[in-house]
Amino acid sequence: MSTHSFVLNGKPVSVDCPDDVRLLWVLRDLLGVTGPKYGCGLEVCKACTCHINGKAFNPCAVPVSDIQSTDEVTTIEGLPATVGKDLHPMQEAWLDVDVAQCGYCQPGQIMAAVALVNEAKAAGRSVSDADLDGLRNVCRCGTYPRIRKAIEAAAAQM
Numbered sequence: 001m002s003t004h005s006f007v008l009n010g011k012p013v014s015v016d017c018p019d020d021v022r023l024l025w026v027l028r029d030l031l032g033v034t035g036p037k038y039g040c041g042l043e044v045c046k047a048c049t050c051h052i053n054g055k056a057f058n059p060c061a062v063p064v065s066d067i068q069s070t071d072e073v074t075t076i077e078g079l080p081a082t083v084g085k086d087l088h089p090m091q092e093a094w095l096d097v098d099v100a101q102c103g104y105c106q107p108g109q110i111m112a113a114v115a116l117v118n119e120a121k122a123a124g125r126s127v128s129d130a131d132l133d134g135l136r137n138v139c140r141c142g143t144y145p146r147i148r149k150a151i152e153a154a155a156a157q158m
């Protein structure tokens with residue numbers, strides 16, 4: 001058992017658990033942050049997508065011992081605060097387009113979409129169709145057309 005510390009949604013957190021516990025279970029079971037969903041545990045479905053230091057990653061595949069004390073982990077719960085609003089523009093667009101069906105994949109979809117748009121903007125370009133094709137988050141309800149529409153709408157506001 002070791003103590004693991006990092007920054008979660010802007011606040012320092014510490015947990016005591018074995019080194020090999022995956023970060024997704026630290027978030028969900030030890031810290032009660034349940035926005036990141038469990039789908040596969042194999043870095044395939046992307047339902048657990050969060051950000052680490054602003055980049056998308058999958059905490060189901062990361063042992064907590066790989067996280068440094070200075071690492072900033074952001075989940076869907078902390079996303080609005082990254083822009084100082086009640087909702088992030090991506091979440092506003094999601095509501096405008098009425099993307100969600102069952103909702104299970106949606107936190108991961110939104111986190112992946114925000115990272116994608118931020119990455120494109122940092123590179124000085126717009127999100128392209130190829131970028132959208134590269135998103136690998138699985139949606140069992142087939143909301144993909146609405147996801148694309150929402151990302152395009154949000155990108156104009158980000």
Ligand code: FES
Binds near residue numbers: 042043061
């Ligand atoms: S649960 Fe993390 S990628 Fe599927």
Ligand code: FES
Binds near residue numbers: 139
């Ligand atoms: S909205 Fe149901 S899995 Fe995506």
